[in-house]
Amino acid sequence: MRAVVMYAPGDVRVDQTERPTILEPTDAIIKLAATCICGSDLWPYRGADDVDHQPMGHEYVGVVDEVGPDVVNVKVGDFVVGSFFSSDNTCEICQAGYQTHCVHRGPGAVPGAQAEYARIPQADGTLVATPGQPDADLIPSLLAASDVLGTGWFAAVAAEVGPGKTVAVVGDGAVGLLGVLAAKQLGADRIIAMSRHADRQALARDFGATDIVEERGDEGVARIKELTDGLGAHSTIEAVGTQESMLQAIRATRAGGHVGYVGVSHDVSLPGQELFFSGVHLHGGPAPVRRFLPELIQLIWDREIDPGKVFDLTLPLEQAAEGYRAMDERRATKVLLTL
Amino acid sequence: MRAVVMYAPGDVRVDQTERPTILEPTDAIIKLAATCICGSDLWPYRGADDVDHQPMGHEYVGVVDEVGPDVVNVKVGDFVVGSFFSSDNTCEICQAGYQTHCVHRGPGAVPGAQAEYARIPQADGTLVATPGQPDADLIPSLLAASDVLGTGWFAAVAAEVGPGKTVAVVGDGAVGLLGVLAAKQLGADRIIAMSRHADRQALARDFGATDIVEERGDEGVARIKELTDGLGAHSTIEAVGTQESMLQAIRATRAGGHVGYVGVSHDVSLPGQELFFSGVHLHGGPAPVRRFLPELIQLIWDREIDPGKVFDLTLPLEQAAEGYRAMDERRATKVLLTL
Structure with missing residues (x-):
């Protein structure tokens, strides 16, 4: 089969590899309907994370092709969406809604999903079947649910977004934009998107942003304060993961407000005293997408949300390298790869 | 009048000073019934914070002696308890329960309360009158409500303590011990106090601790994990403020759990990546004691709680220097000064 492999920073290739096989009785093999490139894939691409001949991709939708003998919740032929982290969905941590911290989780995200087939560990806990075979136009949105929508949604939930609240969103990548969509769905009064790219501003407005900073x-913090009677946002979504973005999020939030942070932390060191006197709530981390999948799949199925709009470039899998370049150079927000 | 002044680190004296006077129409002057030394007073005493001829003390109970012309909620003769931070209790931030971040708050804690009289800014928002003149034996507990009880209570609320939960408490000073008391009152199933001092362990057990680590x-984190099926506490109260104590609190808490931190942060720098992958909620800061005062006063008045037990040394105000020494040398947990 064909699979995307990152040989080294900046060096992405499509290799011929073996179709994965069932290794554990709880595994499933899925045939991907589509896959995509994640903003977090740019960390190794840019040399910020180590990488050496790494099979890429952790976002996936597709049809179950084979199941291990212990799998009972999904069957061959089901169309499924899964979280980018596998989880048993039965342990105490999963039951509390933190499936990315499952006591039986794998060592990291599901690997190798930028490929024709992928092995999904703990299929019963990880995968959620859609109500039927989806129309083709729903596939980008279902694919988004696998990570970026679920992550933006978690950020909004972690930031305690709700009616009557003003929400600031730091980061205009796919996760930040879908944080805007989530904030709108969760009933926020006002949604301030921080973006300096016209196309992303337009999509933010389409998803529900009421203000752009x-x-x-x-200066960004000062603008948020101006827009909120000097107090700051009630809820701030952080979707970048740098020192600047974290401090921007904390400083843009009023005392007693909530910061939901989902940008994978890189070289961040939070000054304790500033955090202490900020009085904000801080919650985030790798999003437990599995918690939200049933609800998100239903919203997509019912065509109430269209998160697939974040894909602004579609390429065949063979052109994955161009997809990485386009995202690296910010010519694309998020790239969908067809199979 | 007599007042405690810290001339320099380690140099505490009782001076003759002028009784304070009304400076703002919203001020009140109170005649203190008792005052005390705070764990946070040890930071400047030990040279960790700058200090130069500083009037000390921010915890107080007493009788209103004089009010400014705009004060309507308390009157001369009322027995009052106040938060260590003044606040108007009417702004949007106060109304949300974050009075320590009041938009009209002073530059810091109420100063100069280790004295015969103290000036309390924004008396209407800051002070709460007791139902009547208290019996003498209630005064230590009412005094504790002014800061350490309110702070321990806030830490427990910030840590989302409640029925069915296991709570870990990092720090066995007055605030940590009263965090134990708060956790008990808030219905925690199990309360693990981290302490290596026999007298403090005994008081922790008296306040409701079920386990001592x-x-x-x-090693402390490993013990907490052992006691919680490997998962960590649901809720952790951090009441120290050092790098070690903050990391201990975060690491002792399960993913999705809550850390309530109230130790004034000193030289703390939180590693972003560890925090990200911990999956905990983090909330804290200077406690909005005013939010809890009516409830805490009633619990004390009804003799349902006895937080005054944290005072294990009582000295006349004149011997304040010995009080500081005793706390510095850990011969006393908390020192009450009589007037």
Whole structure:
């Protein structure tokens, strides 16, 4: 089969590899309907994370092709969406809604989903079947649910978004934009998207943003304060993962407010005293997408949300390298790869 | 009048000073019934915070002696308890329960309460009158409500303590011990106090601790994990404020659990990646004691709680220097000063 492999930073290739096989009785093999490139794939691409001949991809939708003998919740032929982290969905941590911290989780995200087939561990806990075979136009949105929508949604939930609240969103990548969509669905009064890219601003408005702030850093914080009677946002979604974005999120939030952070933390060190006197709530981490999948799949199935709009470039899998370049150069927000 | 002044680190004296006077129409002057030394007073005493001829003390109970012309909620003769931070209790931030971040708050804690009289800014928002003149034996508990009880209570609320939960408490000073008391009142199933001092362990058990962990750092975390099926506490109260104690609290808490931190942060720098992958909720800061005062006063008045037990040394105000020494040398948990 064909699979995307990152040989080294900046060096992405499509190799011929073996179709994965069932290794554990709880595994399933799925035939992907589509896959995509994640903003977090840019960390190794840019050399910020180590990488050496790594099979890429952790976002996936497709049809179950084979199941291990212990799998009972999904069957061959089901169309499924899964979280980018596998989980048993039965342990105490999963039951509390933190499936990315499942006591039986794998060592990291599901690997190798930018490929024709992928092996999904703990299929019963990880995969959720859709109500039937989806129309083709729903596939991008279902694919988004696998990570970026679920992650943006978790950020909004972690930021305690709700009616009557003003929400600031730091980061205009796919996760930040879908944080806007989630904030709208969760009933926020006002949604301030921080973005300086016209196309992303337009999509943010389409998803429900009421205000756009182009300034960053201290100036961005000052603008958020101006828009909120000097107090700051009730809820702030952080979807970048840098020191600047974390401080921007904390400083843009009023005392007693909530910061939901999902940008994978890189070289972040939070000053304790500033955090202490900020009085904010801080919650985040790798999103337990599995918690939200049934609800998100239903919203997509009912065509109430269209998160697939974040894909602004579609390429065949063979052109994965061009997809990575386009995202690296910010020519694309998120790239869908067809099979 | 007599007042405690810290001339320099380690140099505490009782001076003759002027009785404070009304400066703002919203001020009240109170005649203190008792005052006390706070764990946070040890930071400047030990040279960790700058100090130069500083009037000390921010915890107080007493009788209103004089009010400014705009004060309507308390009157001369009322016995009052106040938060260590003044607040108007009417702004949007106060109404949300974050009075320590009041938009009209002073530059810091109420100053100069280790004295015969103290000036309390924004008396209407800051002070709460007791149902009547208290019996003498209630005064230590009412005094504790002014800061350490309210702070321990806030930590427990910030840590989302409640029925069915296991709570870990990092720090066996007055605030940590009263965090134990708060956790008990808030219905925690199990309360693990981290302490290696026999007298403090005994008081923790008296306040409701079910388990004691003597180990610290990684060993302490390992013990908490052992006691919680390997998962960590649901709720952890952090009442120290050092790098070690913050990391101990975060690491002792399960993913999806809550850390309530109230130890004033000193030289703390939180590693972003560890925090991200911990999956905990983090909330804390200077406690909005005012939010809890009516409830805490009633619990004390009804003799349902006895937080005054944290005072294990009582000295006349004149011997304040000995009080500081006793706390510095850990011969006393908390020192009450009589007037």
